[in-house]
Amino acid sequence: MPINGRNIIDSDQVLDMPEIPKSMIVVGGGVIGVEYTCMFAALGVRVILVEKRPRLLEFADAEMVEALSYNLRDHRVTLRLNEEVDSVEETAMAAWWPGWKVRRNYRETHCCTRWDGRVISSN
Numbered sequence: 001m002p003i004n005g006r007n008i009i010d011s012d013q014v015l016d017m018p019e020i021p022k023s024m025i026v027v028g029g030g031v032i033g034v035e036y037t038c039m040f041a042a043l044g045v046r047v048i049l050v051e052k053r054p055r056l057l058e059f060a061d062a063e064m065v066e067a068l069s070y071n072l073r074d075h076r077v078t079l080r081l082n083e084e085v086d087s088v089e090e091t092a093m094a095a096w097w098p099g100w101k102v103r104r105n106y107r108e109t110h111c112c113t114r115w116d117g118r119v120i121s122s123n
Contacts, residue, residue, distance in 0.1 A: 008088055011036065021045055027085050029056040034068070041075040049077055052084040 003010050009017070011032045020043055026033050029051030037049045049056075049072070056079070057065050069079060 023047070025050060025088075027088070029053065029079075029081070031057065037072065037077060038075075041072060041077050047077045048080060050080045050083055050085055052082070054082050056081070 003013075005013055014036055020040070023046040024040060025048045026037050026040075027050050029049055033049065033051070034056055037047050041047050055062075055065055056069060072079065
């Protein structure tokens, strides 16, 4: 994945962001991905969490993960489980969300392309 250190970042760079984004996509539902998802959701960021496995934190107790998932959804986190990201890209004007065309004339839009070609976007 093309990490540019500006708006496509890894977990080592996330705390160096100059401002809190309005929305973000987190790829990976392991310990680090869930930790950052919880942190940014608590700050009011609209987070989409993409995980290729059928549930978050597969090593953890199922009831605990269900309670965590409920809490995340309550904080407006969108969980995209059983979905694998094929690529990540930055687009200038518009992105496709399944069913809607999202236009952003004054902002950049960032996209994750799933393995089946569908796109998940964030600004």
